[in-house]
Structure formats: C-alpha cells, structure tokens
Amino acid sequence: MTLRWEAFLDHVKERGEYGSRQEAERAARVVLALLGAHLVGEVRAQLAAHLPEAFALILLNPLQSAEPLPPERFLRATAAWIEGATEQTAAWDVSAVLSTVADAAGDDLLQQMLLQLPAGYDLLFGRPQPT
Template identity: 75%
Template sequence: MSMRWEAFLDQVVERGEYPNRPEAERASRVVLALLGALLVGEERSQLASRLPETFAIVLLNPLHAAEPLTPERFVRATAAWIEGATEQTAQWDVSAVLSVVADAAGGELMRRILLQLPPGFDLLFGHPQPS
C-alpha cells in the first residue's frame, strides 16, 4: 500500500520543520533521487511501490553518483543539489526525508535496504541498528 502524496509531504514538513510543502518536496526529490542510485533490484522496486507515485518515479530514475556514497558523501551530495543548502541543512533534509521513507517501507523491507547501504545509513534513516 503506497503512502499518499499529501501524507508523505506533511510528515516531511513536520520532521524537517519546513515552512511549506514545496520546500519539503524539493528536499524529498533530491534525497530520493540520490537514494535510488544506491539501491538495486527488488528492494528498490518494493520501496518504490510504497511511495507516492511521483516519488516512486524519482527513486527509479536516480541521479548516479560518480563514487559510492558513504553517509557523509550522501549528505554532501544532497547539499550540492539543493540551492542554498549547507551540509548542516542537508543533514536535516536527509534525516527528515529518510525517516518518512523508513516509515513507508516498514521494518522488514528497511532491514533489507540497510544491508545494501554502506555502514552508517541506519542513523540517517533514524533506525540505528545494533552493531
């Protein structure tokens, strides 16, 4: 069951303390486009099926990074794509969006997604894994 567009954005607005939906949408598009490049196979398509359609399309047509993105590089890349962003604001953007993504994904899919990602991404999703 995919999350509704409004519900997804409203949660990002709330967690990121954005003044409006367009700002939350801009952050969501960048973060999901970068995330899509890190995920492959069934996990990526299953996650897409749980997101609002517009964001599912973004996830499935990712921005390809030149190098594997560690959590730090992921935040830096997000800052580079969002006009006027700093690494600090990008960290906030990433956490706001990815925590909503984690809720949409659910525990089982989230566990499989984290297995595909470099160490440290669990913290960006707000789902610290026992080491």
C-alpha cells in the same frame, strides 16, 4: 501501504520543520534521487511501491552514482543539489525524508535496504541498529 502524496509530504514537512510543502518536496526529490542510485533490483522496486507515484518515479530514475556514497558524502551530495543548503541543513533534509521513507517501507524492507547501503545509513534513516 502506500502513502498518499500529501501525507508523505506532510510527514517530511513536519519532521524537517519546513515552512511549506514546496520546501519539503524539494528535499524529498533530491534525497530520493540520490537514494535511488544506491539501491538496486527488487529492493528499489519494493520501496518504490511504498511511495507516492511521483516519488516512486524519481527513485526508479535516479541520479547516477559511480559508487555507493558513505553517509557523510551522501549528505554533501544532498547539500550540493539543494540551492542554499549547507551540510547541516542537508543532514536535516536527509533525516526528514529518510525517516519518512523508513516509516513507509516498514522494518523488513528497511533491513534489506540497509544491506545494500554503506555502514552508517541506519542513522540517516533514524533507525540506529545495534552493532
């Protein structure tokens, strides 16, 4: 199921407690651009199919990453790309966006994504995995 643009942003806005859709959109663009650099092949294509078209394009044309960032560095990178952000606000941004992505993707695709990501991303998606 593909979420519509407005619905996706409304979920992010609500979870991030943003004052406007614009703030939610800014967070979503940065987080998805960073996430796209970490996912490859069929998994990235499948996730894109679950996202609104504009966000799918961001995911499919990601910022380049030399290596998969551990969760802490992913948060730092997010903070660096969002004007005025701190690591604390970036954690909030990442959580709001990735929990919405997890809902859109569904459990099976989320499991496939987590296999491509360094340990600890389950927490960023708001889906702690049993160890």
